[in-house]
Amino acid sequence: MTADDLDIRIDDLTSAASIALVQRHLAGMHDLSPAESVHALDVSALRHPSITVWSAWRHGELAGIGALARLDSTQGELKSMRVTETHLGTGVGRTILRHILAAARAEGLSRVSLETGSDAGFLAARTLYASEGFTECEPFGDYAPDPASTFMTRAV
Template sequence: MTVSVAIESPFQDEVKALVTALDAHLLPLAPEEFHFGLDLEEMATADMTVFVARTEAGEAVGLGALKDVGTDKGLRTGEVKRMFTLPAARGRRIGALVLDAICARARALGIERLVLETGVGEGLAAAVRLYENHGFTECGAVLDYPDSGYSRFFEKKLSA
């Protein structure tokens, strides 16, 4: 399956379906107060870039977003948000393609550091492997997230 990744609007039925599927996947993994996903309106703000992975037939199979959070710890920082691949499409490096696009966009915007929050447990083990394989290292709580037993935090310094 050939997949391409492009910047798209979150206000599309296929993107809404991906976000709904992601939320359903995450729901049983942590109490509601430890879910930090964005809704479609939040994904459409000026500080966000939404990436959609599509098959050559045009089917949306993956999603990710970059939020420009400004300066944090003295570095221009971006946050990786809403990473998801449809279960039927997993194992085809779609998440890697989306994350590559996010990193490239971050560099183009002059972002020096990427951070992310993800959950814990087997349900997110593949996501953690993806981040680690892309040079993210585990760190303490980032931005304004609470430090809890339901989250893991990662960061990656970007070069120009």
């Protein structure tokens, strides 16, 4: 399997598969982080007009999701990146990330930032983001310093 066989499309979060993956993502964040440090959004929050969610499909099967929240006219925040268990390690996460960064650039955003966990359970995510040019930064937007969080940013 390669990233070339992915169909990435805007998702309105009405399909059972997409809703279930968002719910698994949120549950996973609660498994890995203290409740006060979980910043993942539920399905209703991801439906906010300032957020676009994309889903990646491989041969009709949901492979992953990712979202972009617009913070203002120049900055966005990466939200809810999640790859299904059967598609881990196949390039889905990187492909969704690159798709979101391209969409941000096309919309005229100049910067995309993110919050992820700081413990070992989030190492793969931090490694992916760093390999795509994200660097650690101070908290942004409404975030406060939190030892359970790592904040990252990059120009697009």
